[in-house]
Amino acid sequence: MTAKVTTARAIIIGAPRSGSGKTSVTIGLLRALARRGVKVRGAKSGPDYIDPGFHAAATGRDGVNLDSWAMPPGLIAALMAEAANRADAVVIESAMGLFDGIPAEAGRTGSAADLAGRFGLPVLLVLDVSGQSQTSAAIAKGFASYDPDVRIAGVVLNRLGSERHKRLAGDAIEALGIPVVGAVMRDPTLTLPERHLGLVQAGEHADIETHIERLADVMERSVDIDHVLELMTPLAATSGDFSGALPPPGQRIALAQDAAFSFLYPHVARHWRKSGAEIVPFSPLADEPPREDCDVCWLPGGYPELHAGRIAAAEKFRAGMAEFAREKPVHGECGGFMVLGEGLVDAEGERHAMLGLLSHATSFAKRKMNLGYRQARLKAGSALGPAGAAVRGHEFHYAQVIEPGADEPLAEIADGQGNALGMSGGRRGHVTGTFFHAIARADA
Template structure:
């Protein structure tokens, strides 16, 4: 399999637009293309999957052991001829950490020999864009810029000025997107509106494919991809399954669960049975663990509060079997949730904390968790890596014992977090992988 990383100097430069346009256009041409998102992200991978017809994939050099990343890439190479990996933020952005473990797109480029298609927003500049490209081309010898796409081009003259300035660098310009060309995708507070909620996803992807066919050099981009450098690896299991049969909440309120986690559970022999709290469904009674992922419970708090069968069934389940909630799932396990308007809604009450979306504050970043008791995520003392990304706040911390102690990606202590009571546990922490022993 050949691969290419799509990166940019910063967020908002057009990476997702270019990535989705390329994926949709190449898939329409019959290319067996697989997509990955570099870094923690649930939403973009769902759009990748919709554009390619293949499962989305996350790769993270800080949160995932190298062996897990290698295994996921090797698995992705089976049955696909091209991998397009979309970076997060800027190409070299990450955290202060040892080389190759910073969480940056550049880490993946260096380890796996992936060249970069650099998306440059040239709005408000002309020849200066060549200086930006020169800096990226020379910043890290292990990272090769194979081509550049100019985004938000104002006119044919604007494009000519930029391309003439870039010509001495010898890096091909493989596309130029006019500032009025890309169709907009709807957004909300955690990013794009989820793919499954998009009002006209097929039409949006078709429009992005047309944009790519019209304004990008698809043949040149295919030629810029390089063979993927793979490494020896073990099985792609990020975390041992919490049970043999796992009840998984899955609907518009509970959708943030990493595909590699579920695939690893299945590879380890577990069976996953989805159910919908929004449809007032209880977790299946023949399961031996229940997992409530993150998502958007704050947008559906009234329906969840009125879902009597779900809440009663969850309470019965938790009396004899473990239940764990991540972020949005943790919010629902608590006593109550205040929505954006400040209206209070009763939640499951299996933990004593209360959360609020009316009092918003962004919590964002890598987290290293140390479990404080045996539970569905592992034994006491085990370390997990993941992240937080939410605006909700803990309006009432409750009286439960803490679930874990947290540190940020640089090792700074953040103290105890989450709650556990009986067989119920949860926190705002999203698990990506267990640390390698």
């Protein structure tokens, strides 16, 4: 299966660090472009479940992740082509800082700069200038000169305190020959709410539409959108293929989908459907079991720790999962893995009985961040692939295993640089699970 980029124009929204305001700028810009009738699509560099949901809410079109470390180059090209073929413009939001990734071969670090260099895309740099003025020009100059393959096409000044502040910072940057195309005044109401894994998901935001409209209003007042459109570069014609995508684990996939289970990458679900599989959603929080006519069940990550009591009390869900697992494959990622175990201790220290399809137990009361790229070699066949298959992905969770259980491990894992981390996850009968989120095949 191949895809080829055609005529869409694109730009990357970057910043020196997380918290600079690039998500608010990206969401507001996406909606402002959509208001103009531009068929615009959002994309996110790196492993992020939450921002693509906001991109979709702002544009009415599914978002996509583009991860230069986890995805083979052919898959990134195919996903870029797929997005471009259905849009006039593609706006790619950087994860963390523009150049942040891991030490790896050129173009495979996981940074948004990899995408800028490979596809020749301009970067619109969002600078949080609170607490500085002319110094922002030194930062912009550093970005402009750091990598000759990455072009800083313009700057948006964010969190300005006054018109004088705007002149001091803006004039210094424009003296370098870098255009300042936006100036956003300090406004704490523009910040999206957060929780321990980042932003609250778009579907949980109390009034997401009002907030997106407000962000678009601010961008229309504060950013020269015509200039941004002029900065966008046509995507060069390039072909890719989906051989590196995760194959569908079955023909009819029962997918847990609600506020507790929501972390499935858009590109994974789209590829499953394009490959002919049917995704049949069900809600554990509504006490729904997986449908009996499905041939595999997938419990994605999410926030089960916030709903552990309801999951423990969902008798139809629990009985249906036990019946399903007797004959058919069940797989859980991160939060799904936690629910497959014997018990989950929530943030208040209360233990809730989980499905008991695997023998481990986890705790959110004893918080410890686990974050980073992962490469896994499967010890046995599972919904992720056959025994011996290599898969790339990531971990991002605060929960810990407090009882390891007695199940066989699912995979041998290493970090993004190949440093061995030991065995991961568990498997028993038809049931498998791991804290590891799969993104793409590593051996394509």
